[in-house]
Amino acid sequence: MPTSDSIHASEFALKRLKKRHAKERRFKAFGLLAIGIAVMALFWLLSTVLGNGLNAFIQHDMTMDVELTESVLDPSGVRDPDELRKSNYRRIIQNSLYERFPDVTDRKAKRQLFDVISSSGAPNLIRQMVYNNPDLVGQTLTIRVPTSDDVDQLLKGNISRDVSEDRRKISDQQITWVDALVETGEIKSRFNTGFFTNTDSRDAELAGIGGSFIGSLMTLLVTACLAIPIGIGAAIWLDEFAPKNRFVDFIEININNLAAVPSIIFGVLGLAIFINFIGMPRSAPIVGGLVLGLRALPTVIIATRATLMAVPQSIRDGALSIGASHIQAVFHHKVPQAGPGILTGSIIAMAQALGETAPLLMIGMVNFNTEIPNGITDSATVLPVQIFMWAGNAERAWVEKTSAGIIVLLLVLLLINGFAIWLRNRLEKRW
């Protein structure tokens, strides 16, 4: 206790000081709390996604022998591929299953047995094989087909065996079959390669991100071709060549505003101009790429300008002083110095475009595609939109797929951004 009786050490003053210090601590605690909330939110989000999605990378397959009976598939015996397409492959699969479980005779039980495996995946698999090689008819094949999503969920422990039969999506009888098949090793869990190669499907066990991933790549390619050169060009002009007048001021304000316009508005623009006015195809990566390109344009311009401005004036002046023209000074000296920064900015802008969803809903990229797009004018969808479409399904298997799609998207974004940061640290110059 200070014994001085000055006003700063009076009992009242000390009390006040204590109060002020307490306030200081509170304030600091609020700051920590705020950071804590943000970190917790991120942790919560990531754990939701990881917790739900990691399982989707593993899937249960069933190995089965199927006899491609000629009398069922090709009664005429001509082996015409187009005729073979229409044959009854369901029957083939069913026969194989009934043979495996000969004691199943009841019709309802037979249907349930068939539901253990992916009911459209298995016939389609054999159809494709026979179409590619008609000589297979008459032989016996060993194939691996995905189990149905319910069986998959059961084996992953997401469907409880303890609840009564009428309250779960899988019957007691089916559980006994599945257990028997697991016992003999006919049903096994494997890495789910189908998730990366398949397109969208009505059946959760067959749905994959292959199609939408390719769609994303194509869209991004168009976006990059549009936004990066034009954005860099605009930034160079504004930074070096633009006169100082009202019109240029307007362009600058316009670019800043454009960067803050809601992305959905760009989608409406794409719908009205590119699709309805110019008549480009709906749902195509070309339109999506153009829309995202316009969306990314202000970002690229702003990032490029920031890097150009950071290059010291003396570099340009040095070039000018030894007789280079203005264009030469800028393109041979200033822009190369800003190169790494421009590259980083462009890559980050592309990463943003990759995660964009809303504008693509407007131009019809939210559609059901069962084929991988072959070109930028084909109907396609992109990864975030695919995630959006799956997110509407509340069923466990779809939640898993959606989360797995998100994991892939986040990983790709992390890779791209990480690469950009690595590039910046490695190449960037400090003046």
Place this chain on the structure above:
Amino acid sequence: MNTVLILALVVAALTAASFVFARRKARAQIASIGKGAGLGFHSQPGYHGWFSGIISGLGAFLVMIAGLLTGLGLPITLMAMLVVAVIGSFLASGRIQKDFRARTYVEYFIKTLLVVCSLIAVFTTIGIVLSLLFESLRFFEEVPFLDFITGTQWSPQTAMREDQVGQSGAFGAVPVFTGTFLIMAIAIAVSAPIGLMIAIYLSEYAGHRTRKIVKPVIEILAGVPTVVYGFFALLTVGPAIRALAETMGYSVPTQSAITAGLVMGIMIIPFVSSLSDDVINAVPQTMRDGSYALGATKSETMTKVVFAGALPGIIGALLLAVSRAIGETMIVVLAAGRAANLTGNPFEAVTTVTVQIVALLTGDQEFDSAKTLAAFALGLMLFIITLVLNFIALIIVRRYRARYD
């Protein structure tokens, strides 16, 4: 599409060929005069090459456009392009001589190209305004403007059959806008204090190491696509809020304003914190030092000096955050619902402008129905609101920056 690609490649090839041809010719001409003759030339051979390349390329490009527009066959267009490019190259390389200012022309062309690049941003804005305006005007021919902004009934399903009851289609946008502002208010209420405190803590209290860890985490939050936030809201936050409300004896739907607002608030935190960080750092250190010299604690300096000085900038930042929240789409589409309830209760499902635009413009559409046109009217309103907010925010921030520069 493939034809366009082929033709574009042909244009590029012709340009390159013309460039190589003219450059070689220029070099040969210099060599024929003698050693050191190049110094007497106004332009280096490369510029003569570029000049020729640009002439041929431009010619071929114009022919390609003309061919595509008039629907000429691929072979005829290709022939015409080739002829034009060759003529252009001969004309251009015919001008190669000492005094020909090829570089000046080439540079003029490059500058023009740069101007065009800058104008594309302007054209984008014009395109947005025009496309929204035209369709909106058509909409307001069918639905009076006053009804649109004052009406309290929103059910845009127009009648499919004449005799259908209750399907007349009502276009009163008030519930849509109240829903938008309600969710925005919740989002700002979450993100403003948290974002600001993060910015303050990081710039005034945190040590180098803390900052190095926390900043990337916040940046990750900013880099997560909005559809992921939407899924998170729908799958986790919504049910969690519902369960919480149930334990307290209330019933809250999974899709509600509070769910969407909370998650949107989390999404905007990094936006607010990075903008405020810039603003707070722009306050000169001398002001802080003056405050400390008077005996103020850090928090007192922060709230009474730095914050007061940074207030205009912070308001600008918050306005940008508001505009961001109003225009956000994916979170509300997944987590807010489509029912147009006119309510101020955050525990009910509400709809927003962006949700309605998505609902009206996805799927099959006829372009003359009021239902589809309503989306453009909503889009126009959204564009105007965000434009005004951004504009005010930019002016405030700019003035604020000028204050301490």
